Amino acid sequence: MVREELYITVPSLFRCPISLDVMKSPVSLCTGVTYDRSSIQHWLESGHDTCPATNQPLPSKDFVPNLTLHRLINLWIHSSASSSRAATGASSSPSPSSSGSTPLPLLPPVILTSEIRQLVSGIAREPHAAGLDGFEKVAEFASYSEENRRFLANLHDSVEAILRVLVREGERVEVLESALWILDLILLENGVRERILRLIFRTDYERCFDSILLVLRKGTLRSKIQSSRILEMIASNPDSRRTIGEKDAILSVLVHLLRTETDETLTETILSCLISFSVTRSIKVQLIQLGIVFVLSRILSDPKTTGPAAERALKMVHLVSALAEGREAISEDPRCALAVLDRLVKVRAAAKEEGLAVLWSMCCAYRDERVKEMIAKGNGVTKLLVVMQSEGDGVVVKKMCMELVKKLRRGVAMADPSSSSSSSRYGGLGSLETKTTHIRPY
Incomplete structure (x- = not known):
């Protein structure tokens, strides 16, 4: 005689919102919703960029294993299997009559x-x-x-x-x-x-x-x-x-991904990778030739770029600005200096110092007139004053800001010494004392 199949009630928490089956490998999206790995992978790889359950746009399509839920499901499976064996040995077995009931899932054991x-x-x-x-x-x-x-x-x-x-x-x-x-x-x-x-x-x-x-x-x-x-x-x-630096294709693909992909976790990870590479001059030159400055300008200019990704982008700009080729690329990209300037009030102290070092080297050490003009037109003096007044910033940050303010004011005065509007254009700094010592942040 063939035994009837035992049916049990499955907790709704254990069901995948997509397949409605008990999850074999539960993983969570950045929205906090958990799905079965195979179901959500198929959803994402089909071109969707939203969370299926909430319809929220996904800033990151990465997911992590939900280990706690995985353990609970496995405990429930083994407990249910034991109950199933005990029940099927009895004279009668329950039937699948109630709603919300399902056959005992045949999931793999631990x-x-x-x-x-x-x-x-x-x-x-x-x-x-x-x-x-x-x-x-x-x-x-x-x-x-x-x-x-x-x-x-x-x-x-x-x-x-x-x-x-x-x-x-x-x-x-x-x-x-x-x-x-x-x-x-x-x-x-x-x-x-x-x-x-x-x-x-x-x-x-x-x-x-x-x-x-x-x-x-x-x-x-x-x-x-x-x-x-x-x-x-x-x-x-x-x-x-050194060996990887000789493999041009690796650097090329990483820069291409930065240029074409928008996922912030991927951007952050690739930037960390390129920072690790960018110790030798030859690798930095390769990256500059691949257009890394243009890519970094786009990343820093994008309002969706936040936190670690922005800070790593600032560090990368700082690294390439140590080379004449990098400074030339920064000078030729009108967005770069402005993007660095706009990020200064939104990042932690170390990244702020690196971003300021880029602007300081371009304007004070190397006297790049194009960059000075771009910063001036971008309300640079006012923004630098805001950075100077930020609590917790170190002495180096404040001194670099003051040197930059001094350099920008001097440039305006030389361009139009008779202009009565220069003070108002730059935050009313006509009477500001700007005596500083010469700073070398490197």
Whole structure:
């Protein structure tokens, strides 16, 4: 006799708002709404840029695993499965008569460490045989908890096995994305960074960069962010930085993403990556030639750019302004100096000092008349006075502001010494004492 299927009531919290099924891998958007990973990935990759449940525009399409809900669902599954086994052994079983009832979901159990050990061992032995399902299972395991990430990082040959997949020729983008996701998850675990750096520049592992480039070009938003974080880690090593600097395609793709993508998390991550690269003159020159100053001007001018992304953009402008080529690019872009000026009152002290150093070097040290004129026309003196009066700013910030005010007033006086409107145009500074010492902020 065939037993009837047991039906139970599913808590609404456990259902995906899109598929209405119990979530296998719950992830949360920036709106706070949680969906099943496969459902929301399909929604976002179909071109939507809103939260399906709230219809809010998404400033970021990134999502994070909802580990608490994942645990609750798994506890409920195992508890329900136990109840199911007990109930089906009885003489009668409940029927699916009430609304809101559903068959007991056939979800996979919690992934066991023994299964992960076997999967990693199989990837290490035969990387060509590793499939997408296996990689996604390892990634899901690592995303579940810090203990899981530590376990995976400590497995013998785990990092080596993942890197072997990245050097496979003709591998599917989805598999490469899963491999990079795993690396990104365990990147901060003890010893992982050193193992990656030790291996990635060996001749038999250098194709890793080709795989990272492919993901940056064709991957999802999340995988582009993860790839950028991995590149930033690699760039933290001086020898690695020089090698990457020789790979023009990497810098070109990163600048192209800054130019074409609007996601703020991706912008912030790529800028952090480029800052790590921009230690040598040769790399900064490459970035200037790729049009980084124009891109930074657009980012700083965009009112949607906030917080860390704006501060990293200011730091990047400061780095390229150390070169004559960078100062020329800043001078030729009418938006750049104005965008830097407008950001000064909206950022933290370190970024404020870097932004002021750019303006100071252009106007005071190198006496760029085009930049002085742009700042003057942008009500620069008034804005600099506001920065000077900000509480908590250091002595260097205030002195650079005063030097700039002095330089701008002098430029106006020389341009039109008889003008009676010059004081009113620049905030009524006719009687302001501007005696300062000469400042060199570098």
